[in-house]
Amino acid sequence: MAPSSYTRLILQERPKGMINAKTFRRDEAPVSELSAGPGQVVVKMVYISLDPTQRIWMRDEPSYLPPVQIGEVMRAIGVGAVVKVGPNTNLSPGDYVTGFLGLQEYAVVPAQQVHKIDLVPGTELIDFLGPLGVSGGLTAYFGLFEVAKIKKGETIVVSTAAGSVGSLVVQFAKQAGARVVGITGDDDKARYVKNELGADIVYNYKKPSWKDQFDDQVGQADVYFENVGSDITDFMLTRLKTFGRIAVCGVISEYNVEEGQNVGIRNYIQICLRRLRVQGFIVTDYASKFPDAYKEIGSWLESGSLEREYHVVEGLENAGDSLNLLFTGENKGKLILKVAEPGGEKV
Amino acid sequence: MAPSSYTRLILQERPKGMINAKTFRRDEAPVSELSAGPGQVVVKMVYISLDPTQRIWMRDEPSYLPPVQIGEVMRAIGVGAVVKVGPNTNLSPGDYVTGFLGLQEYAVVPAQQVHKIDLVPGTELIDFLGPLGVSGGLTAYFGLFEVAKIKKGETIVVSTAAGSVGSLVVQFAKQAGARVVGITGDDDKARYVKNELGADIVYNYKKPSWKDQFDDQVGQADVYFENVGSDITDFMLTRLKTFGRIAVCGVISEYNVEEGQNVGIRNYIQICLRRLRVQGFIVTDYASKFPDAYKEIGSWLESGSLEREYHVVEGLENAGDSLNLLFTGENKGKLILKVAEPGGEKV
Numbered sequence: 001m002a003p004s005s006y007t008r009l010i011l012q013e014r015p016k017g018m019i020n021a022k023t024f025r026r027d028e029a030p031v032s033e034l035s036a037g038p039g040q041v042v043v044k045m046v047y048i049s050l051d052p053t054q055r056i057w058m059r060d061e062p063s064y065l066p067p068v069q070i071g072e073v074m075r076a077i078g079v080g081a082v083v084k085v086g087p088n089t090n091l092s093p094g095d096y097v098t099g100f101l102g103l104q105e106y107a108v109v110p111a112q113q114v115h116k117i118d119l120v121p122g123t124e125l126i127d128f129l130g131p132l133g134v135s136g137g138l139t140a141y142f143g144l145f146e147v148a149k150i151k152k153g154e155t156i157v158v159s160t161a162a163g164s165v166g167s168l169v170v171q172f173a174k175q176a177g178a179r180v181v182g183i184t185g186d187d188d189k190a191r192y193v194k195n196e197l198g199a200d201i202v203y204n205y206k207k208p209s210w211k212d213q214f215d216d217q218v219g220q221a222d223v224y225f226e227n228v229g230s231d232i233t234d235f236m237l238t239r240l241k242t243f244g245r246i247a248v249c250g251v252i253s254e255y256n257v258e259e260g261q262n263v264g265i266r267n268y269i270q271i272c273l274r275r276l277r278v279q280g281f282i283v284t285d286y287a288s289k290f291p292d293a294y295k296e297i298g299s300w301l302e303s304g305s306l307e308r309e310y311h312v313v314e315g316l317e318n319a320g321d322s323l324n325l326l327f328t329g330e331n332k333g334k335l336i337l338k339v340a341e342p343g344g345e346k347v
Numbered sequence: 348m349a350p351s352s353y354t355r356l357i358l359q360e361r362p363k364g365m366i367n368a369k370t371f372r373r374d375e376a377p378v379s380e381l382s383a384g385p386g387q388v389v390v391k392m393v394y395i396s397l398d399p400t401q402r403i404w405m406r407d408e409p410s411y412l413p414p415v416q417i418g419e420v421m422r423a424i425g426v427g428a429v430v431k432v433g434p435n436t437n438l439s440p441g442d443y444v445t446g447f448l449g450l451q452e453y454a455v456v457p458a459q460q461v462h463k464i465d466l467v468p469g470t471e472l473i474d475f476l477g478p479l480g481v482s483g484g485l486t487a488y489f490g491l492f493e494v495a496k497i498k499k500g501e502t503i504v505v506s507t508a509a510g511s512v513g514s515l516v517v518q519f520a521k522q523a524g525a526r527v528v529g530i531t532g533d534d535d536k537a538r539y540v541k542n543e544l545g546a547d548i549v550y551n552y553k554k555p556s557w558k559d560q561f562d563d564q565v566g567q568a569d570v571y572f573e574n575v576g577s578d579i580t581d582f583m584l585t586r587l588k589t590f591g592r593i594a595v596c597g598v599i600s601e602y603n604v605e606e607g608q609n610v611g612i613r614n615y616i617q618i619c620l621r622r623l624r625v626q627g628f629i630v631t632d633y634a635s636k637f638p639d640a641y642k643e644i645g646s647w648l649e650s651g652s653l654e655r656e657y658h659v660v661e662g663l664e665n666a667g668d669s670l671n672l673l674f675t676g677e678n679k680g681k682l683i684l685k686v687a688e689p690g691g692e693k694v
Binding site: 063248 | 403409410411573576580589595596597598601607609611612613615616617618619620621622623624625626627628629632
């Protein structure tokens with residue numbers, strides 16, 4: 001029997017530091033009331049992406065998207081199946097879609113705000129939150145090729161190299177013929193990045209010797225793909241070649257930190273001395289080029305040349321604890337919340 | 348009677364903090380020994396440029412130019428007259444030239460390393476260290492038009508707006524139709540930047556109220572022309588529009604500070620959140636375009652539409668104390684050391 005109610009997670013309190021039991025309020029709403037108005041669709045969620053950037057959305061500060069307001073369903077990217085369509089939509093029941101669907105089991109959204117998923121050969125639904133996902137592969141792709149403008153033969157350093165974006169940057173950069181240096185936070189992840197993702201060299205930044213080893217083995221790099229900030233950034237600012245580039249995808253070391261309490265960057269002056277280009281970006285800036293990315297990443301998936309690893313947690317109620325894993329570094333691979341079985345779509 | 352010896356300032360000790368009596372050693376060399384070998388010229392110096400970047404050259408750290416070594420003549424940009432030519436040069440006695448000529452009264456340099464000066468109408472020799480100087484107008488010009496890519500109608504914020512580069516950025520940006528906001532360190536300079544250079548708004552950053560006034564009067568800017576670093580940079584990182592640009596010309600707050608003792612930048616994360624482009628540059632990167640800049644700046648000078656102010660100190664022996672003025676903010680306008688009368692050239 002289908003459940004009569006579904007769960008939504010409402011932002012109840014802005015966290016200071018890690019997410020806690022008061023951050024989200026669990027709200028139950030009747031399934032019977034789910035209806036699609038003109039231009040709308042009802043989506044039954046299957047997988048929800050858990051991303052560091054959600055911690056930014058919880059902050060009451062200007063950002064690239066408006067802060068989630070207290071009392072609103074928490075924003076999240078997900079994939080699901082259309083189960084009801086209103087008038088004037090170009091989607092049909094059974095279509096899979098992805099977009100900003102929220103931390104909830106069902107979403108009612110404008111059809112124009114979601115993208116229909118085309119399950120190309122070699123892909124599964126979950127890959128649309130991984131190599132083909134907005135907060136995964138697409139971010140890696142545009143950061144690497146449009147912002148960092150990586151070239152064959154160049155050396156790129158990637159922080160959080162075992163993470164959802166980092167793991168794909170490593171692999172895409174290898175596809176592009178670059179020499180890839182990964183940075184991660186434990187030995188197990190370091191082995192994964194080297195042996196399974198194919199990085200040329202990997203460092204565990206928690207070992208004090210890593211900087212000396214970097215100097216011996218790498219020296220200077222052309223590109224730094226920035227996911228962390230803090231001490232690693234300060235180091236990389238002194239290890240980039242003249243005209244080196246930093247693609248600033250994220251600064252995860254600061255998302256849990258209150259304003260003014262962060263470590264800060266001491267080597268800003270190197271931007272001047274080394275004539276660096278440091279550029280922030282958001283994947284949606286490149287929306288018009290998504291089809292190109294889908295095509296190229298899809299071809300890599302189809303040929304079996306991309307490794308992907310999912311860290312899947314079941315149940316919406318585990319969203320908060322799971323999000324914290326991103327900041328303790330306990331997840332390996334793309335962190336996904338599974339809220340329904342794929343293929344079992346009905347209201 | 349011509350003097351029998353000339354003075355050179357040798358870097359004797361790398362300063363910690365401000366330049367002091369031990370930084371330079373005064374060396375007297377016989378004028379009679381000055382000779383030009385093949386491809387060389389002997390230049391009698393007239394004006395020497397005193398620039399914050401000289402403090403970088405004194406540090407024993409990797410930079411955009413090699414550090415000046417202990418025992419070498421201190422590097423400096425200057426203008427002077429050719430007084431002797433060796434075989435195989437394309438210069439003649441009496442030609443005025445500019446280039447890296449050093450803190451000395453005479454320089455023996457390869458002719459290919461200096462640029463011949465063409466005194467276009469409306470210009471004086473000293474202007475080739477000001478609006479037409481490598482460390483003055485050319486730096487302002489390429490930072491503004493090639494790096495920041497300022498456009499008509501945009502708002503640009505310029506730090507050290509009364510300084511050698513800043514004062515020209517203010518005026519060039521006005522020529523380009525931008526709204527110009529200057530930042531400087533005292534009320535007298537602020538009046539100069541507004542009333543004589545033509546900035547739309549000017550703040551004295553030493554007044555605590557300036558940030559509130561900025562929010563009321565400016566709000567958000569398109570471009571920040573970076574000359575200082577530190578607290579002003581942190582503020583500007585939060586006051587740039589999405590896709591704003593920072594042209595990093597210099598970071599004067601850090602040149603006198605030992606490694607690791609600087610204040611640091613806390614708002615690095617804004618590069619990500621606001622998708623900023625932060626780019627360092629050095630004027631010599633644009634050497635192939637210098638003729639364009641000479642032509643355009645020259646036309647502004649000829650039409651009388653550029654204000655320039657020189658803070659001239661006489662005598663090579665005052666170089667060290669004068670350089671310190673750049674860090675205390677006591678100079679107004681371009682700081683120049685005059686070591687000979689223009690027009691009085693002979694060995």
